[in-house]
Amino acid sequence: MDKNLILNRLEINHKTARIAYQIYETFDENDEIILAGIHSNGFILAQMISSYLSKIMNCKITLCEVFIDKKNPLNTIKTSLEKTEYANKNIVLIDDVLNSGSTLIYGVKHFLEVPLKKFKTAVLVDRNHKKYPVKVDFKGISLSTSSKEHVQVIFEEDNCYAYLE
Template identity: 70%
Template sequence: MGQNIILNNQEIEHKIKRIAYQIYETFVDEQEIVIAGIASNGFVFAKKLASALENISSIKVSLCEVYIDKQNPNTPITTSLSQAQYENKGLVLVDDVLNSGTTLIYGVKHFLDVPLKKVKTAVLVDRNHKKYPVKADFKGISLSTSLLEHVQVVFEEDNDYAYLS
C-alpha cells in the first residue's frame, strides 16, 4: 500500500491555529495552563500548540512531556513536570493520532490523581475507532478508516504532513 496524504503542512498549520483558538476560548479565564504532550509525536504537536497559543493570548503555557508505554499502558506513567507544577491548573493532554483511545485514556487517568481545574484532550487526527469511551475535545480532523489502514503524522522542519497507509 502507498501513502495517501491526508493533511499537508499548510493544513496542519491551520489546524494548529484553530485548536489554539479553541483552547484559548476554553481557558480564557486562566493565568496559566499546562499543555501535556504524549511522547514523542504528541509532544511535538503540543509544542506547536503551545507556541500558537502564546502568539494569540497572554496565558502562560507550561509544557509537559508525558511518557506512556504504549505497549503496556498499565506501567507507571511519568511526566517531565512534577505533580506540584501542574496541580490546580487547567491541563490539555495532547497526542498526534487518536486510534483506539488506549493511550489517551491512560494519560487522562494519570492526571485524575491530581487536583486540576479542568482537563481537556487534543489530537491532530481522530480515527473514530475507539476501544474506550474517550473523545478528543479539540481535533484537527476526524477520519473514518478501516482497521487495516494506518495513520502516521510526520513532523519535519517546515514540512509537517499526515498520511494514510
C-alpha cells in the same frame, strides 16, 4: 500499502492554529495553562500549539512531556513535571492521533490522580475507530478508517504531513 496524504504542512498549520483558538476560547479567563504532550509526536504538536497560543493568549503556558509506553500503557507513566507542578491547574493532554484510545485514556487516568481546575484533550487526527470510549475536546480532523488502516503523522524539521497507509 500505498500512502494516501491526509494533511499537508499548510493544513496541519491551519488545524493547529484552530486547536489553539479553541483552547484559548475555553481557557481565556485563566492565568496559566499546561500543555501536556504525549512523548514524541504529541509533544511536538503541543509545542506547535504553544507557539500559536503565545501569540493570542496572555497567560503562562507551560509544556509538559508525558511518557507513556504505548504498547503497554499500564506501565508507570512519567511526566517532565512533578505532580505538584500541575495540581490545581488547567491541563490539555495532547497527542497526534487518537487511534484505539488506550494511550489517551491512560494519560487521562494519570492526570486525574491529582485535583485539577479544568482538563481537556486534543489530537490532530481523530480516527473515529476506537476500542475505548474516549472523546477528544479539540481535534484537527475526524477520519473514518478501517481497523487495518494506519494513520501516520510525520514532523520533520522543514516539513510535516499526515498520511493513511
